[in-house]
Every structure is written in structure tokens, then in C-alpha cells.
Amino acid sequence: MALREENYWLTTAEVPKTDAERALLETADVAVIGAGFTGLSAARMLAKKGAKVAVLEAETIGWGASSRNGGMVLTGLKLGANKLISVYGRERTQRMYAASLASIDCVERIVCEETIDCNFSRCGHLEVACKQTHFNGYARQAEVIAREFNHELKIVPRSELRSEIGSDIYYGGMVDETSAGLNPARYVAGLGAAAIRAGACVFEKTCVQKIEHETRQGAPGWKLTTSRGATWVRDVFIATSGYTGRATPALRRKIIPIGSYIITTEVLADARARELSPRNRMIYDSKNYLYYYRLTPDNRMLFAGRAAFFPESGDTIRKSAEILRRGMIDVYPQLRDARVEFVWGGTLDFAFDIMPHAGQIDGMYYAVGYAGHGVAMATYQGLLMARRITGEKPDNPFEGIPFPGAPLGLYNGNPWFLPLAGAYYKFLDWVS
Numbered sequence: 001m002a003l004r005e006e007n008y009w010l011t012t013a014e015v016p017k018t019d020a021e022r023a024l025l026e027t028a029d030v031a032v033i034g035a036g037f038t039g040l041s042a043a044r045m046l047a048k049k050g051a052k053v054a055v056l057e058a059e060t061i062g063w064g065a066s067s068r069n070g071g072m073v074l075t076g077l078k079l080g081a082n083k084l085i086s087v088y089g090r091e092r093t094q095r096m097y098a099a100s101l102a103s104i105d106c107v108e109r110i111v112c113e114e115t116i117d118c119n120f121s122r123c124g125h126l127e128v129a130c131k132q133t134h135f136n137g138y139a140r141q142a143e144v145i146a147r148e149f150n151h152e153l154k155i156v157p158r159s160e161l162r163s164e165i166g167s168d169i170y171y172g173g174m175v176d177e178t179s180a181g182l183n184p185a186r187y188v189a190g191l192g193a194a195a196i197r198a199g200a201c202v203f204e205k206t207c208v209q210k211i212e213h214e215t216r217q218g219a220p221g222w223k224l225t226t227s228r229g230a231t232w233v234r235d236v237f238i239a240t241s242g243y244t245g246r247a248t249p250a251l252r253r254k255i256i257p258i259g260s261y262i263i264t265t266e267v268l269a270d271a272r273a274r275e276l277s278p279r280n281r282m283i284y285d286s287k288n289y290l291y292y293y294r295l296t297p298d299n300r301m302l303f304a305g306r307a308a309f310f311p312e313s314g315d316t317i318r319k320s321a322e323i324l325r326r327g328m329i330d331v332y333p334q335l336r337d338a339r340v341e342f343v344w345g346g347t348l349d350f351a352f353d354i355m356p357h358a359g360q361i362d363g364m365y366y367a368v369g370y371a372g373h374g375v376a377m378a379t380y381q382g383l384l385m386a387r388r389i390t391g392e393k394p395d396n397p398f399e400g401i402p403f404p405g406a407p408l409g410l411y412n413g414n415p416w417f418l419p420l421a422g423a424y425y426k427f428l429d430w431v432s
């Protein structure tokens with residue numbers, strides 16, 4: 001099979017179809033912008049709580065990062081425990097870490113309640129050390145995580161690493177058995193179907209272009225102008241992640257869209273697949289410019305990384321296929337002859353402090369900034385923000401923390417500095 005520039009996961013999923021002719025609701029309680037994990041999880045919960053919800057999606061259900069990701073349902077945050085404690089203090093960091101664990105339980109509960117057939121499995125994750133100094137740091141990290149969060153990680157010395165991974169290039173590893181894996185396209189499709197079953201109205205090919213305050217019959221609210229007409233709502237929830245655009249300029253200025261790319265090989269023989277990943281872990285390495293990889297449920301090696309920093313385009317996707325294949329062979333020389341069958345890319349959403357953020361901006365609700373840890377956290381934030389919008393006060397440790405913009409305000413949403421950032425992180429990987 002020739003290389004296909006296509007998202008492999010979508011070839012395995014049936015994404016719900018909506019009625020393209022259906023007129024927009026004239027009014028609704030809440031407009032959710034974006035039909036990914038964040039938006040659909042919120043829409044499902046809002047509808048279950050009796051709200052009239054319109055999900056407005058510029059493309060199709062799950063079109064964004066939610067169908068394109070690695071399907072790694074990971075514990076923890078992008079930043080390490082010590083860094084988090086130094087910035088947010090012990091108590092809030094403990095709540096943040098607890099939220100990262102609760103977010104995985106939340107995905108598991110939804111998958112179970114809605115019977116979503118998405119290969120959810122608590123297979124654990126493995127971080128592998130690219131340098132001896134990185135491995136030396138694992139024991140310290142595991143000790144902090146055990147002490148501060150009462151959560152156990154297992155250190156795997158180099159001599160035992162073959163029980164975890166069929167590669168000899170790493171200096172050791174660290175395992176977290178709590179993490180899980182799933183098929184993201186099937187999951188987001190199931191979440192979409194669940195939101196629709198709960199009563200949410202999903203409008204695809206409906207791009208929100210403009211949002212204005214408008215009071216109707218004495219009630220404050222918002223007029224949303226879309227590519228398919230206008231609607232009026234009491235509340236707006238922005239769930240646009242790395243695809244946040246001009247309609248919400250204040251949020252756009254706080255989000256850096258970063259490209260990430262994935263290849264999958266042909267289906268591998270069982271014995272070969274077990275040799276590469278004997279415990280079927282979600283694996284990532286210890287670099288800043290990292291690789292992350294796993295087996296798919298049908299035994300392809302899925303190998304991914306930030307081969308280019310820019311958001312995806314035909315050009316970056318094509319270049320990434322070759323860069324990632326070389327990376328994969330460095331890790332797994334035994335895949336030298338394996339055919340690469342799919343390549344695709346997607347856009348991650350990074351805040352300037354690499355943290356998730358939720359709350360209100362310009363009077364509208366939002367949850368963004370998952371920095372590559374969004375499968376579980378986006379689902380969870382959608383749920384928490386739905387409860388918040390309907391008047392509850394759920395504990396959300398990511399609400400109310402400072403949400404920095406670019407240093408000196410030098411950013412209007414066009415990430416001109418990404419090549420510099422990419423070079424900087426490559427440099428850091430070289431020296432540290």
C-alpha cells in the first residue's frame with residue numbers, strides 16, 4: 001500500500017452524521033464552540049442537566065486534535081511535580097495531580113456509561129530515558145510523586161528494560177500503571193453520539209465568525225454570527241484548543257498552536273508487535289522534542305513527534321513522514337523493512353506557561369491549554385465547565401491560576417517564533 005496522507009484512526013471509526021440542512025437554533029441556553037473532547041463532553045453534561053445546547057463546529061465532529069492524537073490517556077501534567085509545587089504551592093499542586101487521575105477515571109466512566117467501543121484499556125505508560133542523567137532523575141521524581149501525591153511509579157533499570165520495550169537505546173524507564181490507551185477517533189465519535197442522545201444539537205460546517213454581547217428581553221447574552229446564520233445564547237463555552245481563531249481574539253493571543261505528527265506502519269505480526277512493546281504500554285521518551293509511540297489495537301506501530309513545530313500542512317506532513325520513519329528505526333531497527341502506511345498531523349494547544357486553563361474570558365467560558373495531555377483532561381474540563389455553567393461550583397484547580405500571555409504582549413495569534421522555539425528545544429535536548 002502506498003503512503004496515505006490520512007488519519008489512520010478515522011478509517012476505523014464511524015463518526016455520527018448530522019443533518020447539514022438543519023437550521024441553526026434561533027436561541028439556546030449555551031453555545032459550545034468546537035466538537036472535540038472538551039466541547040462534546042461539556043455538551044453531553046449540559047444536555048443531561050436539561051440545558052438547551054447548540055454545539056457549533058467549523059468542520060465535523062472530532063475533526064480537530066481529538067480524532068488525530070496518539071490516544072494516550074496519561075496521568076500527570078506536562079510540567080514536573082517539583083516545578084508545579086514551586087509555582088502553585090503544595091496544596092494546589094496536589095489538587096492538580098488528583099485532577100489528572102480523576103480525569104482518567106472520568107474517561108473510563110463515560111466509556112462505560114455510554115458503551116463506547118474505543119479499546120479503552122488501563123495498559124499503563126512507560127517513559128524512557130534518552131540519557132543517563134534523565135534516568136538518574138526518575139528516582140527523585142518517583143519519590144516526590146509518592147510523597148506528595150501518594151501515587152506509585154515503578155523505576156525500570158536498563159538491565160530490565162527489555163521486559164518493557166524491544167529497544168536497547170534507552171538508559172532505563174519509569175512506568176505508571178494507572179495510564180490508559182484508547183482509539184481517539186472512536187472515542188470522540190462515541191462522545192458525539194452520547195451528546196446527541198442526551199439532547200445536544202450539533203451543527204457541523206458551522207464556523208463561528210463573530211461574537212457580540214446582546215441583551216434580549218432583558219436577559220444578557222450573546223449573538224453568534226456563523227457561516228450558517230446567527231443564533232442567540234445565554235452563555236458561550238469556547239472549546240477550540242489549538243484551532244482557536246479570530247472569533248475569540250483574547251483567547252487566541254494566549255494559545256500557541258504547535259504541530260504534532262504521526263505515522264503508522266502496516267499491521268505487524270503478533271510476535272513482532274509483542275517484541276516491540278511486550279506490555280502494550282503508551283511510551284514516550286525524556287526529550288523536550290520527544291517521540292511518543294504505541295501499538296494500535298490491530299498491531300501497527302504508531303510513532304509520533306513534533307517533527308516540525310508549525311501547525312500541520314501538506315508540506316509539513318510529507319516531511320514528517322520521513323523524519324518520523326528515521327526516528328522509529330533509531331528506536332526499533334527491527335522495523336527497517338516495515339511499510340509506513342499512514343501519516344497525518346494535528347495541532348496542539350500550548351499556553352505560555354504550559355498549563356491547562358479554564359474559567360471566563362471577556363464574559364465567556366473556556367477550557368484550553370492541554371499541551372499534549374488532552375485526551376483525559378479535555379474530557380474532564382468539559383465536564384467541570386458544564387457543571388460550572390449550570391451553577392455548580394466543582395473543584396477545578398486550573399481555574400483561577402494566572403493565565404499569562406506572551407512576554408511583552410508580542411503576539412497576536414500568529415506564531416512567528418515557532419521555528420526559533422523548535423531550535424531552542426533541540427538545543428536543550430543536546431546539552432541537557
Ligand SMILES: Cc1cc2nc3c(=O)[nH]c(=O)nc-3n(C[C@H](O)[C@H](O)[C@H](O)COP(=O)(O)OP(=O)(O)OC[C@H]3O[C@@H](n4cnc5c(N)ncnc54)[C@H](O)[C@@H]3O)c2cc1C
Nearest residue numbers: 034036037038058064065066069070072208346373374375
Ligand atoms: C498529533 C496529536 C497527538 C496528540 N496525542 C495526545 C495523546 O496521545 N494524549 C493526550 O492526552 N493528548 C494528545 N494530544 C492532545 C489532545 O488531542 C488535545 O488536547 C485534545 O484533543 C483537545 O481537545 P479539544 O476538544 O479541546 O480540541 P479539538 O479536538 O482540537 O477541537 C477543537 C474544535 O474546534 C473547532 N473550531 C475552532 N474554531 C472554531 C470556530 N470559530 N467555529 C466553530 N468551530 C471551531 C475546530 O474545528 C475543532 O474541531 C495530541 C494532539 C495532537 C494534535
